[in-house]
Amino acid sequence: MRQRFQPAWATLALAGLALNACATRPPASDPDAVAEYEQTNDPLEPTNRFFYGVNDKLQRYALNPVSQGYVHVVPPPVRGGVHNVLSNLTSPVTFADDVTQANPRRAGTTFMRFVINSTAGGLGIFDVATGWGYPMHDTDFNVTLALWGVPAGPYLYLPVLGPSSPRGVAGYGADIVLDPFTWVPRGYGLITFNWARYGLTLVDRYSRYAGDIKHVKEGALDPYATFRSLYRQNLAARVAAARQDDPGTPPAWSPPPPK
Amino acid sequence: MIMTPKVTRRTFLALTGAACLLTVVAAPRAFAQTSPANAFVRQFADQLVAIINGPDAASVRKAALGPVIDHDVDVARIARFCLGRFWNSATPAQQAQYTTVFHQVLLNAISGHLGDYKGVSYAMTGDSPQGANTLVGTRITRPNAATVDVQWVVETTPAGPKVVDVIAEGTSMRLTSRSDYASFLTQHGDDVGALIGALQKQVGQGS
Numbered sequence: 138m139r140q141r142f143q144p145a146w147a148t149l150a151l152a153g154l155a156l157n158a159c160a161t162r163p164p165a166s167d168p169d170a171v172a173e174y175e176q177t178n179d180p181l182e183p184t185n186r187f188f189y190g191v192n193d194k195l196q197r198y199a200l201n202p203v204s205q206g207y208v209h210v211v212p213p214p215v216r217g218g219v220h221n222v223l224s225n226l227t228s229p230v231t232f233a234d235d236v237t238q239a240n241p242r243r244a245g246t247t248f249m250r251f252v253i254n255s256t257a258g259g260l261g262i263f264d265v266a267t268g269w270g271y272p273m274h275d276t277d278f279n280v281t282l283a284l285w286g287v288p289a290g291p292y293l294y295l296p297v298l299g300p301s302s303p304r305g306v307a308g309y310g311a312d313i314v315l316d317p318f319t320w321v322p323r324g325y326g327l328i329t330f331n332w333a334r335y336g337l338t339l340v341d342r343y344s345r346y347a348g349d350i351k352h353v354k355e356g357a358l359d360p361y362a363t364f365r366s367l368y369r370q371n372l373a374a375r376v377a378a379a380r381q382d383d384p385g386t387p388p389a390w391s392p393p394p395p396k
Numbered sequence: 397m398i399m400t401p402k403v404t405r406r407t408f409l410a411l412t413g414a415a416c417l418l419t420v421v422a423a424p425r426a427f428a429q430t431s432p433a434n435a436f437v438r439q440f441a442d443q444l445v446a447i448i449n450g451p452d453a454a455s456v457r458k459a460a461l462g463p464v465i466d467h468d469v470d471v472a473r474i475a476r477f478c479l480g481r482f483w484n485s486a487t488p489a490q491q492a493q494y495t496t497v498f499h500q501v502l503l504n505a506i507s508g509h510l511g512d513y514k515g516v517s518y519a520m521t522g523d524s525p526q527g528a529n530t531l532v533g534t535r536i537t538r539p540n541a542a543t544v545d546v547q548w549v550v551e552t553t554p555a556g557p558k559v560v561d562v563i564a565e566g567t568s569m570r571l572t573s574r575s576d577y578a579s580f581l582t583q584h585g586d587d588v589g590a591l592i593g594a595l596q597k598q599v600g601q602g603s
Contacts (some may be wrong), residue, residue: 169481177424213540224574345542356505362579366572374566 161195164252178291179365185294189361190297196350218262220341224273225254225261226318231274233315237281238379246271276379278315279308283376292365300368320371433530434523436557438507439466441518441534442549448513465506469498470551470558473594478573479588482581486588494592500599515539518546528552529560538596 160182163170179185208216218289228251235244250266250273258265266272282304283289290303298309313319318334343350357363443464447457465471475498476483476491486494521533533546538544549561549568562569577591584590 173481173582177575178577208540216540226493300583345540348541352505356501356598356600357576358591359576359583363572363576366575367567370571371565371568377566 145243156259177365180291181293185292188294188296188360189364191296192294193360199245200339201253201347203338204347207340207343216341219337220236220345221254221258221264222261222339223334223338224264225251225258228254230312230319230327231276231318234276234278234281234312237278238276238284240382243274243276243379243382246274255259274378277308279305279372280312280376281311283372284379289372294361294365300364304359416547424519431523431530431532433552433557434520434532436468436550437532437534437548437559440464440559445516445518448516454507458503461507462503465503468557468559469501469502470553470560471495473558474502474570475499477570478577479591480574480578482577482586482588482591485586490588490592493590494595497592497595497599499593504599513538520546531563 160174160180162173165171167379210220228247232244232247232251235241239269243292249271253269253271254261254264255268264273279302287304291304293301293303293306295301295306301309318327318331353363353367354360402422444461447460447464450460452460472495475495477500479486479494483491514537516536518534518536521535523533524531526549528551530550532550534546534548536544536546544564546565547563548559549563550557551560560570580594581587581591
């Protein structure tokens with residue numbers, strides 16, 4: 138489990154070392170360019186672009202062939218089942234995130250999803266909870282920190298993990314701490330289980346988004362800047378969704394109030 | 397998850413009961429889908445889905461897309477938005493050239509992936525206002541790919557409702573293109589001509 142911290146911290150250290158490789162700030166005589174520079178908030182752009190290149194090669198030569206093999210060999214229903222099992226295993230972390238976001242309604246939905254899918258859904262293979270009115274939502278501790286008012290900080294592009302920020306790294310670490318699988322005693326094949334889980338999660342996620350990633354890369358003049366924009370917008374939308382999910386209103390699945 | 401069989405059964409029965417209740421309760425809560433923007437997006441999406449899932453060859457389907465996009469999407473407005481602050485620094489000739497090539501870029505972006513979206517279906521998820529515009533929500537389901545929540549930004553123009561942006565999973569298409577172009581222009585000395593050249597090259601390469 139601990140190994141998972143290392144890439145992130147190594148990157149931070151590297152990023153710190155590479156601080157002198159900074160993006161150049163446009164001159165004050167061009168206010169539009171300065172505003173854009175500040176909005177982009179990517180002072181480590183040269184370093185980030187370097188790691189974007191590394192990840193691009195990793196995707197092309199490792200993840201893409203593995204994912205294509207997975208899609209080719211494993212039939213769709215089995216892939217769907219694998220996705221559901223992996224998704225179900227993240228429920229405890231999502232539940233902790235919902236609680237730290239002070240969102241009892243979402244926490245209740247996550248809890249019910251875990252109970253239903255772990256039992257009626259055959260250990261998570263089938264997502265019956267969605268059909269029963271408990272739809273899946275996706276959140277993490279980065280969103281929690283955003284709701285607590287922590288600023289994201291400058292853009293960071295991490296090897297393997299991809300787009301992030303100092304707050305994103307902190308949230309990622311917190312989610313590992315909040316994951317009960319981190320704290321199950323060693324042995325009983327747990328390390329193997331966790332690594333298999335990470336590997337499969339990576340392949341499952343990539344295989345589901347490979348087409349979209351390909352389209353973005355083909356359609357963009359500057360894929361690095363495009364992914365930076367997509368990451369920021371998506372995160373902002375997830376924070377807004379967590380904020381707007383008003384726990385004061387009854388959820389869709391609750392019975393109507395007595396008249 | 398280690399549970400005694402007794403708890404499992406009790407939970408299961410309770411949940412089954414809850415599920416039965418749900419189906420009764422959930423039905424009348426469907427979103428009101430009567431707004432003009434909503435009806436407009438539905439007819440637009442129906443046309444797109446019919447073309448994408450249609451039996452014709454890719455080239456035929458691509459040709460069929462053009463008129464639908466031209467009729468329902470305000471391409472010129474989107475083009476101008478995507479160029480951002482560089483629109484004003486471009487010459488009128490460049491503006492016209494850019495708008496023409498942007499139109500092709502947009503068409504290629506949609507039609508180039510027709511095959512990948514075969515078997516697509518969608519459901520309406522509700523409207524919300526965004527300033528003077530309406531956000532019409534849809535959930536797009538594709539076989540063996542992630543489900544995507546897409547919002548269509550509809551503006552009421554004198555020529556009727558038009559799509560002015562598409563927001564997928566919280567990411568706005570025109571904002572993303574604008575930051576892509578801005579980054580490209582920053583690296584190419586703010587030269588709009590270079591951007592037009594790169595877009596023309598991209599269109600030439602595309603399917």
